[in-house]
Amino acid sequence: MSKREGVKAGSSTLLILSSMYKSLTKTEQKIADIIKQEPDTVVYSTLTDLSEKARTGDTSVLRLCRKLGFSGFQEFKLTLAQELVTTSRNVHSEIEEGDNLTTIAQKITLENKMFLENTFDLLDMKELQKAIDAIGKANKIYFFGVGSSANTAADAKHRFMRLGFNTELVTDSHVMAMSAMLMEKQDVVFAVSTTGSTKDIVDAVRLAKSNGAYFICLTSHAKSPVTQYADAVLLSCSKESPLQGGAFKSKITQIHVLDIMTTAVALQNKEKAYRAIERTSKGIIDKLY
Known part of the structure; x- marks a missing residue:
């Protein structure tokens, strides 16, 4: 398996996708939105499944995979699947109006911790x-x-x-x-x-x-x-x-x-x-x- 150039080995594919998002074409952003919103579904999808869901062509999906540094859709899916299995996916609640001070402090602390961990994953x-x-x-x-x-x-x-x-x-x-x-x-x-x-x-x-x-x-x-x-x-x-x-x-x-x-x-x-x-x-x- 060829690893992504310029990207730290072990970096989260979803993090890299978010980092590159603004530089993608509108068509690629449509594909990226689906990947970010439904990563568990994408790993079981075919190339055509994903392109049809995004209402784009197969070549657009392949182009996005290559921009991410993968040789093709299958390598992208395999890496994403491995990350979903091995990565603990912490979901932190948004701060709500009724939260007390302790709850607010806990939520912000957990979110900051997650951002620091994600920064380590991004750092090449x-x-x-x-x-x-x-x-x-x-x-x-x-x-x-x-x-x-x-x-x-x-x-x-x-x-x-x-x-x-x-x-x-x-x-x-x-x-x-x-x-x-x-x-x-x-x-x-x-x-x-x-x-x-x-x-x-x-x-x-x-x-x-x-x-x-x-x-x-x-x-x-x-x-x-x-x-x-x-x-x-x-x-x-x-x-x-x-x-x-x-x-x-x-x-x-x-x-x-x-x-x-x-x-x-x-x-x-x-x-x-x-x-x-x-x-x-x-x-x-x-x-x-």
């Missing part, structure tokens, strides 16, 4: 290692983010600075464009964009890539516009409607990825990181009682 270790290696060799690391994603980018800048790296946070679109034009091959740009479709970010990283900078993106959509320029794509689980931009769940999963990444970078660059942590700690010691 090969992509993560590429990002870690690039950061270790970087002359300077630029962190890009706008809106709510700027807060995550600021956290990343602060953490890498304390590990001894030359860092800069850029959240203004004009400064992003100017910084991108001044970047060189030894520089790394790390952009945070939950949707992966923020025009200011996409425009800036395109300029940075034209100057040879290495580009890492942290996003929740595997085939979003920003990923076409990325040298390394880090995926985090997110569930935001247009009215929920900046949801805390997105931030929690992004910070989780950064926690994994910075820890690994520190271990891989141990002497530099530990020396910097000691020096920066001494620098702020008189700021505390």
Whole structure:
């Protein structure tokens, strides 16, 4: 069985499908909707069964399977069936008006736990290692983010600075464009964009890539516009409607990825990181009682 390129071995097919959803054609989205809504039924369906239910052609189903990295419908079904058997499918209730504070806290905790587990399933270790290696060799690391994603980018800048790296946070679109034009091959740009479709970010990283900078993106959509320029794509689980931009769940999963990444970078660059942590700690010691 051929495994999906660019997707972590063992990643949930349904998670990957959700991550790629916005980049699919309308016809492929119709097929994807059925797969997500009725995965147990799909594993017992034929290619024609699924195409007829979605009111599409067989070739559209095959095209979707190949976009997901499978050689055909049978391989897709087999993998999906295995995941449905081995994966514990937790269903968490929506918060209701009559819920007391304890119930609300329990539901949010369980849902956040599920999002963290799903982020681990989405995170490709090969992509993560590429990002870690690039950061270790970087002359300077630029962190890009706008809106709510700027807060995550600021956290990343602060953490890498304390590990001894030359860092800069850029959240203004004009400064992003100017910084991108001044970047060189030894520089790394790390952009945070939950949707992966923020025009200011996409425009800036395109300029940075034209100057040879290495580009890492942290996003929740595997085939979003920003990923076409990325040298390394880090995926985090997110569930935001247009009215929920900046949801805390997105931030929690992004910070989780950064926690994994910075820890690994520190271990891989141990002497530099530990020396910097000691020096920066001494620098702020008189700021505390």
